[in-house]
Amino acid sequence: MASKFQTKEDKDKQLRTRKGHDMTWSCDKHGEPITFFCKQHKIPICHKCATKVHQKPCELDDIEDVIFERRGNLEEKQPLIEETKLLLQKVESKINAVSSSSSKHLQTVNDKLQETFEDKLKNVKEREVNLIRVINEEADEEIRKINEKREKRIKDCNIDIEKEQTTIKEREARLLSDTKTISDEVTKKINDLTSKNQHALNTMKNIESTITRINQQDETLVNEAPQVLASIEENLSLNFHQDVSGCLDRIQSEVERVKFVEGEVGGEYCCRIDGYIGKWELVKSIHIPSGVNKPWVRGLISDxxxxxxxAKNHDMYVTNINTQHTQKVIDGVSNMGITSCAPLNRNVIVCGKWRCDWKGDRLDGCITLYDRQWKVIRDISIPRNGGGNSVYVDVDRDGMILAAQYGQSNIYVINPGDGKIVNTITMQGKKVRGGIQGLSSGDIVVKTGRNEFTVISRSGEKKAVIHCDEWRESECRVDKLTDTIYITYRVAGKTYAVDQVSRDGIIQAKTIVEYVRSDRVIYLSPCLVTPSGNLVGFDGDKLLLYKKTFIL
Incomplete structure (x- = not known):
């Protein structure tokens, strides 16, 4: 009877030779080889388990078939894993390329910035030397008196030059700080993407390692393969490499927008880091005194x-957004008011006016030059061709006055030195319906409709029409350094918004700032652009100062 029972050696031999596999896997309960896999209970079983516990409705599969199927499923995923690894490695290469490209571009901006300021410091030093030489030559005529005067003037000169040098260095330091802030933001974003990409690579490597481990033992393979497959599907469905690549493209695009811009606005040298879209943040609110009954912003005369x-009595005020002080500068009259104003230089302001009693063929006194104490320097007139009673002005890149009468097609270029018209620009198929703005390119932006602005060349040729149905009542102002156009418009009810538009008429950003109009104001005021690149909106009670920050 004893010969009918298998010995332990016979059982081990049977397990090892089954279907060519080196199998020692047996049932924990019966000690017999694992031969089946129960689909209903999702467990491997031996022959006794199958006959005693897992009869119908249980559905059984041969354990070798299950092992073969699951090993095959894992092997099928190996090419996809390899492909994903290659994509992630390409993303890693792109990260390095964008990081290097961004650093080089920002370094180029810094180099240009530093070169410009070095030249300016050199010019200032040369002027200092020339001034001292002239002073010394004058001092030779009368030794005692002139020596005293010379020493004083040299001291004053040195103080002035030192102040100017300090201003230049402060500007340079501020702009270098701006580029560093941008560079730090880019570096932070790239480091974050690098970390995430490395984590994804490590995840893929861990999955590979797990597959290698569970393939070494059938029991582990059967038990852990579903979880591994689920992890593979989850990680591959994230499309992480596409998200990282898209983010890198956005970083590179935004960095390449960054520029060092400079130019002269109102006779003053201005410069800044700009070019990018960024995000506008409210940094200050300046209240207009209650004594100004119906405030209406007419223009910017300095930074x-x-x-x-x-608008009630046509008194003119000037508000300083730094000191927050408002001062009356002109007493209004019932039949005349100011439509627009702009700085000609650091000493002179030009204003356009409206009058309700103009007669004849000339608009006499429709343009007035004022000094900084608001004393009249000169009145200028232009031809009257019917139309409206308002004249709008601005200053072009050459320091010439641009002037246009409402309802007419002519724009006059006027020499401020003698008040004479040097050129007449006639728009083709359009008429002036509001303010005009000179661009640094020489082109002119003209309001030609309630929600329409036209960019024309110096010959009057139409170059772009800027229009949007959302702009019900609208006004525009131009950034004189970048030629970016900002359209202020009424959204609905009491809400005002500002859109950013290129000089080609492309809307670059919608609703960059938004604010609610108070009951105090009756007319829409434009959002002004300061030479330093800030925006100044007006809600009827307060001037709202916005500053742009770089974001990714």
Whole structure:
């Protein structure tokens, strides 16, 4: 009877030779080889388990078939894993390329910036030397008196030059700080992407390692393969490499927008880091005194001085956005008011006007030059061709006055030195319906409809029409350094918004700022652009100062 029972050696031999596999896997309960896999209970079983516990409705598969199927499923995923690894490695290469490209571009901007300021410091030093030489030559005529005067003038000269050098260095330091802030933001974003990409690579490597491990033992393979397959599907469905690649493209696009821009606005040298879209943040609110009954913003006359008219009595005020002080500068009259103003240089302001009693063929006194104490320097007139009673002005890149009458097609270029018209630009098929703005390119932006602005060349040729149905009531102002156009418009009810538009008429950003109009104001005021690159909106009670920050 004993000969009928298998010995332990016979059982091990049977397990090892089954279907060519080196199998020692047996049932924990019966000690017999694992031969089946129960689909209903999702467990491997021996022959006794199958006959005693897992009869119908249980559905059984041969354990070798299950092992073969699951090993095959894992092997099928290996090419996809390899492909994903290659994609992630390409992303890693792109990260390095974009990081290097961004650093080089920003370094180029820094180099240009530093070169410009070095030249300016050199010019200032040369002027200092020339001034001292002239002073010394004058001092030779009368030794005692002139020596005293010379020493004083040298001291004053040195103080002035030192102040100017300090200003230049402060500007340079501020702009270098701006580029560093941008560079730090780019570096932070790239480091974050690098970390995430490395984590994804490590995940793929861990999955490979797990597959290698569970393939070494059938029991482990059967038990852990479903979880591994689920992990593979989850990680591959994230499309992480595509997201990282898209983010890198956005970083490179935004960095390449960054520029060092410079130019002269109102006779003053201006410069900044700009070109990018960024995000506008409210940094200051300046209240207009209640004595200004119906405030209406008419223009910008320096980086920090805003002209505000009282639409009720036509008094003119100037508000300093740094000191937050508002001062009356012109007493209004019933039959005349100011439509627009702009700085000609650091000493002179030009204003356009409206009058209700103009007669004849000339608009006499429709343009007035004022000094900084708001004393009249000169009145200028232009031809009257019927149309409206308002004249709008601006200053072009050459320091010439641009002037246009409402309802007419002519724009006059006027020499401020003698008040004479040097050129007449006639728009083709359009008429002036509001303010005009000179661009640094020489082109002119003209309001030609309630929600339409036309960019024309110096010959009057139409170059772009800027229009949007959302702009119900609208006004525009131009950034004189970048030629970016900002359209202020009424959205609905009491809400005002500002859109950013290129000089080609392309809307670059919608609703970059938004604010609610108070009941105090009756007319839409434009959002002004300061030479330093800030925006100044007006809600009827407060001037709202916005500053742009670089974002990714």
């Amino acid at each position: 920090d001085e805003i002209c505000v008219e009282d």
